Amino acid sequence: MIQTNYRPGHKLIQRSVVKAGFLALGRGIESASHFEKSVQEEIKNWQEGFSFTMNVLPFGPKLAMRKKNGVLKMISLKKGETADLTVEIKNLTTAFRMITTQMGAHHVFAQNKIGVSGNIADSMRFIRIVYTVEAYLFPKILNKNILKKSPKMDIKKRFNRWHIYTRGMLFGN
Amino acid sequence: MLPKYYEFQNPVKINAGQDALETIPYELKQMNASRPIIITDKGITNAGLLKTVLNAFDDSELTIGIIFDETPPDSSLSTVNRIAELYRKNKCDSIIALGGGSPMDTAKGVNILISENTDDIRKFMGADRLKSKMQPFIAIPTTSGTGSEVTLVAVIYDEANQVKMPFTSARLLPDVAILDPRMTIGLPPRITAATGMDALTHAIEAYTCLQKNPMSDAYATAAIKLVGENLLKVVKDGSNKEARFAMANASTMAGIAFSNSMVGAVHAIGHACGAVAHIHHGNAMAILLPYVMEFNMDMLGNLYGELLLFLTDADTYTTIEADKRAGKFIETIKEMNKKLNELCKMPIKLYDAGLKKEQFEQVATTALNDGAMLPNPKELSKKDVLEILERAF
Secondary structure, eight states, X not given: OOOOSOOOOOOHHHHHHHHHHHHHHHHHHHHHHHHOHHHHXXXXXXXXTOEEXXXXXXXXXXXXXXXXXXXXXXXXXXXXXXXXXXXXXXXXXXXXXXXXXXXXXXXXXXXXXXXXXXXXXXXXXXXXXXXXXXXXXXXXXXXXXXXXXOOOOOHXXXXXXXXXXXIIHHHOO | OOOSSOOOOOOOEEEESTTGGGGHHHHHHHTTOOOEEEEOOHHHHXXXXXXXXXXXXXXXXXXXXXXXXXXXXXOBHHHHHHHHHHHHHTTOOEEEEEESHHHHHHHHHHHHHHHTTOSOGGGGOEESOOOSOOOOEEEEESSSSOOGGGOSEEEEEETTTTEEEEEEOGGGXXXXXXXXXXXXXXXXXXXXXXXXXXXXXXXXXHHHSTTOOHHHHHHHHHHHHHHHHHHHHHHHOTTOHHHHHHHHHHHHHXXXXXXXXXXXXXXXXXXXXXXXXXXOHHHHHHHHHXXXXXXXXXXXXXHHHHHHHHHSOHHHHHHSOGGGHHHHHHHHHHHHHHHHHHHHOOOOSHHHHTOOGGGHHHHHHHHHTSGGGTTOSSOOOHHHHHHHHHHHO
């Protein structure tokens, strides 16, 4: 067979799952930044207005957030606007595996499937925030795949998890 | 067990051994370059190494565009900018880095500025940001430790903002690395010891961290074997050319291994010790290595056990029960440190290296924000880092 101008198809299911996953992660981060001490400690190091984005190459989905009034808010970056920290996942399938808890952020970094533009210390803070929120979003059995160490879920943390799943997912606080 | 996925890249041509320096004019010609800049430091000039390199250009058709030997001990933004300006003004067309980590990182920084045709290197900070074809680049290491001649990383210090800027890109890899025994023969015993332990740490962390893969494992184990056989020899007798050359090879192989597998918590904490207390990187590696390994033991014990074969010999390895090999491996490294301390006063405790107890907090916080923490298979909290520092103090 000789075929010219072959146009690749689309991974619609993966794209939809990643989009939904980014939204849930973003809402979770927004919510956790209101009450979770470890997240607040990380944010403290960022100046008001600091922004970060996690993009899937080549054309999204994207998750962008900015520090506003001491907490993190999901935002849409204007065309041409760059964030202080940009984390780029090199392809959609990797983002899908991350969002579906098949791979942790450290595995994705280890496999060189992420590019970072910005300060390394900021990217380490970003990863720790993602870890903290993932620990709330997913049950322990799934967290084992994506976290190096699963945190203990005491009563307070269980309440926080319930908070993120309800109010956090709806309103982001 | 093989990883589910890995990437491995080492396009650097390695010219190693007798008269390796004399191959430089030919290599430059092959890359259509005829007017290189040499980036080095005063120590290299004073040690006579620059002269040896310049002699290698005799009877060639090349002109050295500039010789710059004012590289500071930590490569800095202002130096990189200054050299790039000189490079452009003098119409150079290729870069030769001569020295240890600082001239190498400086040269990589200059290559970014020139190749990306920019005045602001900060735009390219991070991973995989470089898109342009780079200038022909030859690296001549004068220590056997950093492995910079085969790594894709550069760290440049931004004095104005007081931050270390990391740049990671395969485009930063030199085209050719020259391992010439003449370049390391005069290295003082203490630096030989510290840089040798740095190379050993690169190899051990490459073999045990999350990004390990069969290709990097091959380089890492070969490097460990060469360090085990030669480091003490070369510290005892610096004029031993064969052992010097073996260590240069070990350093380069460990560099290839960790450039592809990354390093772990020993480096993260070591970088922090350097940033906070200005502890020599190699000394920090030698001191911290056994203590971080003890921390990682429950997760990485089997891999440490495997490495015993390479650091000692088959007889020792086989006479030790499988579950005791990891412990023996760590013990062997502690013994090496002790012998190096006796031979050349290489510090084996953080206190002796200049760290103060009141700096522990700052070191721990800085270490947790170091990129090398991520590939370490075992999670470290601040408390864990503080405990390691306490034990190594």
